[in-house]
Each structure stands twice: as structure tokens, then as C-alpha cells.
Amino acid sequence: MTRWGMVIDLDRCTGCGACEVACKSENNIATVSPEQADMGRAFAWMKVMTEVEGDFPNTTMRFVPRPCMHCDNPPCVHVCPVAATYINDEGIVGQIYPRCIGCRYCANACPYTVKYFNWFAPEWPAAEREHLNPDVSLRPKGVIEKCTFCHHRLQKAREDARAETRELREEDYQPACAEVCPTGAIVFGDLQNPRHRVSALKHDSRAMRLMEDLGTEPKVYYLTPRD
């Protein structure tokens, strides 16, 4: 059974933010004003979280890129009253925008705070507005949105593979963040497929998942820094 998942090597992450930018342009993520961003209303399906350790000048900065964890036991899916948040049989947690009623219960239930709400109708700078990705649906105001592991790329990759009558290969389906990461810190694939790198990496001695003790079974693994 396919379980799409991600392994992020924190030793390789330089905090460059390329994944964030690639995600934004791939997924038609709306731009908000600086004032709105200060209020906590910016969108970032993939966000590089920063942690500063120690006191100046002896400080270390650590970066943790955070997409949706695509939990196998997703708290957001349990609480949605209309089944707008769902998990598909390959483990991708998705959001049906035309069904979401905007109650934000899922957002509250998510321990990783990765669900974003459209407080206003989405806006883009004019130049960007002309180049939106036609493969990704736009969200109306008043609904929740979240990282989809670039699910639309999987659909396209499947079609291509079928047309060429061959198996889907690891490199056929990569989300934008993994594709663009300059240091190869983000590795994506099928956690159950022994031919995919993630299936071995998740057993690395450095591998951990966020808040594993909550029983949410996240499918994003982190390789902790060696120091």
C-alpha cells in the first residue's frame, strides 16, 4: 500500500527558504499585506521555522521546514463536520474547498498548526495573477487550505506513466519543495516502497517525527542534526 511521505535532513537545511517560495508559486498561494502578515494571517503551506539557541554572540540558529505532516491518524479529519478534510487511500490529507464551511475546527485540532484560513478573498500581485498555476484550484474566501504534497503532480505523473505503460518512478512525482531544495535536504517518496529513498531514510538512527507521542502518525520524518 502506498504511503507518500517526506524525510527532511535538518543537517542539510540551510534555511534558504527556496522550498517556501517554490511552494507559493506552485500552489497559487495568496499574498497578504505586511499588516495582515503581522496579524498572523500570512499563508505558507511550507514554512521554514527558525529556532535561536544560546545568547548573543554565541548563538546557533536552527531551521525546521514545516509542511503538513499528512498524519496517518489525522486529528483534523476526525473533527471536520462535513468531511471536507479527508485522508485518501495513499495517505495524503486533502481539503475539499467547495465543501469546507470554514468552521476552523480542523485548524484548532491540528497540533502542528499547518492549516490556513482565507480571512479575505485571495489576492496576488498583478504580475503573479497572470501566471497562476492552472493545475491548482484557487481558494475562495472563508475556507481552510493546506499543503497537499502537490497532489496535482501525482495525478499528472500517473497519467504520464500510464501513457508510457510503465511503473511510476520516484522521480516522476516530487512536490515543489523537494524538487527545488538546493541541498537535497527534502526527500520525498513512498515510505512503503523499498526502491524509494525515504523507505530507508525513515529508519535512519537520526530519524524522528514531531510530537510522535500524540499518536497522530505523521508521515514527515526529520533527521536530527548531528551537532
Added chain:
Amino acid sequence: MPSDVHPQLARLSPDEQRLLRPLVETSPGFYLVAGALGAVTLWGVIAYYLQLRFGLGRTGLNRPEYWGIYIIDFVFFIGISHAGTLISAILRVSKAEWRRAITRSAEFITVLVIGFGAIQPIIDLGRPDRVLFVFQHAQFRSPLLWDVISIGLYFTASTIYLYLPMLPDLAIIRDAGIKAPRFYRFLAAGYLDTPAQRARLERVIGVLAIVVIPIAVSVHTIIGWIFAMTLRPMWHSTIFGPYFVMGAIYSGIAAILIAMVILRRAYRLEEYFKPVHFDYMGRLLLVFSLLWFYFTFAEYLTAFYGGEPAEMRTFWAKLSGPFAVPFWTMVLGCFVIPLALMCRRATRTPRGTLIAGIAVVIGMWLERFNIVVPTSVNPRWEFESIARYLPSWVELSILAATFSGFILLYMLATKFFPIVSIWEIKEGREHSVREVADRVAGYLPQTPAASGD
């Protein structure tokens, strides 16, 4: 004291004359207050229109502070609604005779406030146009759906529980031919108050009073569960179901007391809402202030002793952090003030219970604030920047409009329906006094026979 009798009420009994007076006579003060409340309500409607048009961005909400004033109001107003039905049902079932004058005013609070509570989550929706999806695409694993069901059931049951015991009074108004005769003829539904009808009615009321109790308990339990079912620090607590039910009844009692004091003053009902009613209700308030402290203490001590870091961030945010003012004001309003006033007979007066009631209502609103907001702004994911929440004028306007809308509707209700049950007072005078004497005699051992050994 109304010395002159209103001409339309001349043929009626003194109880009827007194209690139907508000239906045929309205003071200028009533119009003034109603106008002011109407204006505030209208202002709130305009604020909501702006939110509807431009989006929930018009509120102060953000990520991760997803829920604010509206959800606080939802919990608060549904809590107030436990006043009527539950208190009245419990007093009826336990045969508390002093209930007779106060049940109707309490039941009206329930039915009218429940709607104002139930619309709050709809106001809070990003897509209110899709609200019917909760039926169309119902997903029964969601506590929100349990809530839709239990509130729907509760509203239905408490409306019937308000209406049926009002039938004999509606028949009295119909027979008196005052106000809008056709309206009352319709509502009285052909009730003639024959002994057979009365017996059947009392049987149905008896059954209803028992049925509404578990429904009412379920309503606030499930509201507590909406929070408790998540893994959020200081929400994920097994005590939340009963804690919310207890708090709901507590704020409900406070709301009844405030309503009683105002009704007593406005409609000169001193004969019906007597010092003994305030004394007894005050004792009830006292018991609940102690219960409130017990539950709150248990909840916070458990969190503190466990000392889980994620829980402690929220814990200290409330006790000494940015939410210290609402937290300690809540303790003052829910515990210190009502305890100090209600533990002495001398202050269990209308004035004393009014002050305690207002303190409890404010305290309980803050309790809901202290549950919703501090947890929201302290998500479990520690890298998340600490959020702030400042309600916008739109949210505050809708908050004000909810209060004013409810009070306005309650005022209007007193103009169409007797706010004290006429027939139950009459029944009390005619039957219960004897019945209670017999009952008390029945509790005691038989008088020892004279021919003992």
C-alpha cells in the same frame, strides 16, 4: 401598586389582573429601552453584513487564534439557556413548591437565548452559505455534529416545555378576549381546561420535565467535548463535560436572578417574587459558586501538578501572564463576590442577588474567554510565534447586539405572555397547600396508638 384596574381586565381574578397587566399596558420607559436595544441590535446587524461581505478578516482572528468572541458567546449563551428548562424541570421533578412563580420567566430565557447562542457558530463560519452542508455531508465522527443534534433536540424540547405549561394561561387570555384574540385562539389550540384535559396536561408536563433534563445535560457536555476532543493543552481534559454543565447551570441561575429583579421592579411583581424566592435561589447560587471553585481548582491543579511543558505555557499565561486580568476577574466574579454575598441571609436579598448575579454572568463570560483564547494563542508547536488576539469592533458590535437582541426579545415576550404562570399560582393556592401538608404528614411515623404497652 396598581390601584386602578385596567378596564379590559375588570372581570378577571386579582392574580389574573396583576399578571396580565403588562399585556395591556406599556409604559413609555419600555419603548425607550426597547428602542435603545433595537438600535444596538441593528448596529450589530450592520457589522455582520460587513463581515459577510468582506470576510472574517474583519474580525481580530488570526492563525493560530482561530476562535474568538463568537465561540465564547456560543458557549456562554447556550450556557445561560440552561437556566430555564433545567432549573424549572429540576424544581418541578423535586416538587419544590416555591418554583411556581419563577418557572415561566426561566423557561422563556431558555427558549429565547438558545437561538442567540446557536447562531454564534454560524456567524463564526467562513462560509455561512454552506451551513446546511452539516446535514447534507454529515460526518458523525465530528463533535460539532453531535452538537448540532443535541442543540436541535434541546431547542425543540424546551420550546414544547415552555409552550405546554402555558396552555391554560393562553386559554385564560383567549377567554378574556384581550390584545389579539385570533392570535391567542390559535395558540390556545382549543384548550378548555376541563379536569380531564388538565390531568392529561399535567401528566405530559411531568414526563417532559424528566425528558429535558438529560437533553440539557447533553447539550453543554457536548459543547465541552468540542474542546476536550482536541489534543490542545488545557482543552484536552476529561473534566470538561461536567465542568461545562455545572458552569452552564451556574450562569443560568445568575441570569434568572437578574431577570427576576428587573421583572419585579418593572411590573411590580413583589407579591410573586418574594424575598423567600431570592433567598432560595441565592442558596442555589451559593452551592454553585462552591462547585465552580471545586471544579476549577481540580482542573488547574491537575494541569499544574502534571507539569507538562505545553500545558504549563497556557497555565502560566492565564495565572500570571497576559491573561492574568481576565483570569483573576473571573475568580472574583465566579467565586469571591457570589460567595461573600450569598453566604449571609442578610445579603440574599433582591439587591444582593442582583449584584451576585451580575458578577457571576460577567465571571462566566470571562471563564469561557479564559478557556477559548489562552489555549488558542499557545499552540502545542513551540516554534510557532506567540499570537495575539484583539477583538475588532465588528466582533464587539455583534457581541453587544447579541446581548441587546436577547433582552429585547425577552422584553417583547413579557408583552405577549404572562411572565408568571397564572394557573400554577392558582393551583398552588387551591391544591398544593393542602397537598404539601398531607405529604409532610405522610413522611412522619403514624401517631402512636393510645393503647400502647
